[in-house]
Amino acid sequence: MTYFIEEYKTTVPSKIDEWKVAFPEKVVERFIKNYSKKGDVVFDPFAGFGTTIKVAKKLGRKGFGTEIEKEPIDFAKKNFNVNLIKESAFDLDLNKHPKIDLCIFSPPYWGPALGAKTYSSYIKKVGDLVKKIKKRMNKDSHLIVLIQNYCTERGLLTLAWDVGNVIKKQIKFKQDIIWCIDRKNSKRDMMHEAADHHYCLIFKNE
């Protein structure tokens, strides 16, 4: 499969998720079903509103995730009955958690994000995080990153390609699947204007 078409429809109301960062459940469900089995451990280091963990639980997987902001954590607890760990993914001691069968995430987009002062230090931080996660991934398990090249006021940023490049230094790049966003029911905005698709970058811990 090289692409699929799915609406950007999430269960988090847009007045709470104003930047539309939450994963649509259907999209994350597709990857959890295809890349893990019942009883497996699914980890999302940038858990946001807890979509990955909610869907993992619904599909009989054991999910855990970290998030630094209080609002999405409270939302996940109240609406999804999901407990997220309030800690930076960079500080989390993964040895205190079960080994990982599937890691899915979408990092906060460069804004600057992750406390990085420059774009290159942001990319390096993502690579360092994957290096740490890989040590706790079971053999032949997968890591999937959903990410865009996205529009800034200064032009289109090759975020997806740069993140993919840094991760492939740690873990084998197997496939990219393109999620084409069906926007018949949702409005376009600056961030999505030039990129009505996400890359779903699939890596395997061979």
Ligand SMILES: C[S@@+](CC[C@H](N)C(=O)[O-])C[C@H]1O[C@@H](n2cnc3c(N)ncnc32)[C@H](O)[C@@H]1O
């Ligand atoms: C693109 S959003 C992910 C949304 C998520 N996939 C969902 O379905 O709601 C990225 C999230 O990472 C969080 N974040 C930023 N820095 C973090 C860090 N160091 N550790 C853990 N989470 C962090 C942000 O607060 C944001 O909620």
